[in-house]
Amino acid sequence: METNSNTILIFATNLKTERDKTIITTVLNNNPEIEQWSIDLEDIDSVLRIVSTTLNAKKIIQIIKEQDFKCSELSE
Amino acid sequence: MRTRDSNKEDIVKQKAIQLLVEKGIEGFSMNRLAKESKISVATLYIYYSDKDDLITKIGIEIGKNFFDEMTKDFSPTMPFKDGLYKQWENRIRFTQSKPLEVSCWEVLTHSSYGESILEESLIDFKIIMGNFFKNAIERKELIPTISKEVFWSMAYGPLYSLLRFERDGKNFGGGVFKLNKKTTDEAFELVIKALTP
Numbered sequence: 370m371e372t373n374s375n376t377i378l379i380f381a382t383n384l385k386t387e388r389d390k391t392i393i394t395t396v397l398n399n400n401p402e403i404e405q406w407s408i409d410l411e412d413i414d415s416v417l418r419i420v421s422t423t424l425n426a427k428k429i430i431q432i433i434k435e436q437d438f439k440c441s442e443l444s445e
Numbered sequence: 446m447r448t449r450d451s452n453k454e455d456i457v458k459q460k461a462i463q464l465l466v467e468k469g470i471e472g473f474s475m476n477r478l479a480k481e482s483k484i485s486v487a488t489l490y491i492y493y494s495d496k497d498d499l500i501t502k503i504g505i506e507i508g509k510n511f512f513d514e515m516t517k518d519f520s521p522t523m524p525f526k527d528g529l530y531k532q533w534e535n536r537i538r539f540t541q542s543k544p545l546e547v548s549c550w551e552v553l554t555h556s557s558y559g560e561s562i563l564e565e566s567l568i569d570f571k572i573i574m575g576n577f578f579k580n581a582i583e584r585k586e587l588i589p590t591i592s593k594e595v596f597w598s599m600a601y602g603p604l605y606s607l608l609r610f611e612r613d614g615k616n617f618g619g620g621v622f623k624l625n626k627k628t629t630d631e632a633f634e635l636v637i638k639a640l641t642p
Contacts, residue, residue: 379487409495412475418490443487 376404376422378429381414383439392436393417400424400432414443454492457482461503462549470500470556501561504553507546508566514539521576525586526637528577533604533633537624540608588642599639603632 384390390408397406397419405420417440419429426442433440460482465473475496479489493499519531540547553562578596581587587596607629609615610622 377491379490405494407494407498409475409490411496412486414476414486416475416486416490416495418494443485443490 376420378419378421378424378426379443380417380419380426380429380433380440381443382408382417382433384408384410384415384417386410389438393433393438396432396436416443453482453484453488457484457489457492458503458506461499462507462545465500465503465552466545466548469552470558473500475499497558500553500558503549504558504562505566507550507553508562510543510546511539511550512567512570515570516573519573521573521580523577525577525581525584525641528581529600529637530633532601533629536601536604537608537629540612541624544612585642587640591640596640599636603636604629607632 384393387410390410393408397403402423403419403421407418409416409418417433421429430440430442457478461473461478464478464481468477473496475489475493476486478499479486482489493502515532515535517535519528519535521528523531553559578587578593582589591599607622607624611624615622
């Protein structure tokens with residue numbers, strides 16, 4: 370997948386269960402500004418990966434927090 | 446602007462292969478890979494969207510390298526004996542020069558990722574080997590009634606047994622086994638005898 374890494378944003382979250390995943394699935398899939406996203410629940414940081422050319426980290430953190438989850442940006 | 450560093454990517458790939466062999470799939474973690482590759486977890490997630498994605502991509506890449514090596518100087522129209530010998534040579538060379546990749550391949554293809562990796566990376570290889578098989582039967586260089594599975598185990602089984610002895614340092618009482626040309630040829634002649642009508 371040749372995506373410009375400028376548009377990839379990475380976050381640590383506290384999502385744990387498949388149910389948590391289902392909750393944000395709806396939210397993220399319904400957001401037209403998110404081109405692609407995935408979450409790795411196997412990872413200790415439950416890493417959320419978002420591809421978007423228009424949203425910034427702050428906005429995404431807000432979206433996740435609105436669902437009552439913790440979210441912080443993982444920086445390089 | 447953050448750019449992809451292809452050198453970093455290669456280091457990560459090599460480390461991933463090593464960790465998959467050492468820890469197995471269950472024991473493999475993105476966090477540990479990031480640590481051992483000396484990159485941040487965030488950087489790792491730029492290259493791969495998650496553990497599944499990484500494992501699948503690594504598996505497919507090994508499969509494609511495997512395929513390129515197997516078909517070096519090989520053509521499905523070669524006489525059966527020559528073609529099979531070339532296959533043996535290529536597989537021996539690959540196994541001896543890239544033991545880590547080979548071990549990793551075995552781990553991955555025997556896992557739940559196996560099917561998707563094999564499907565993706567070996568499409569062309571299957572076609573070429575299928576044609577090789579067909580041509581040999583048409584030219585009456587190969588027993589016509591042999592089934593594909595039996596063919597494979599006769600044509601390659603002995604070779605892989607020998608390679609495994611070498612890898613495991615098998616000792617049959619004459620010192621640690623090493624696969625050399627003499628032993629290769631000895632086994633090959635018997636295989637050809639068995640498969641030729």
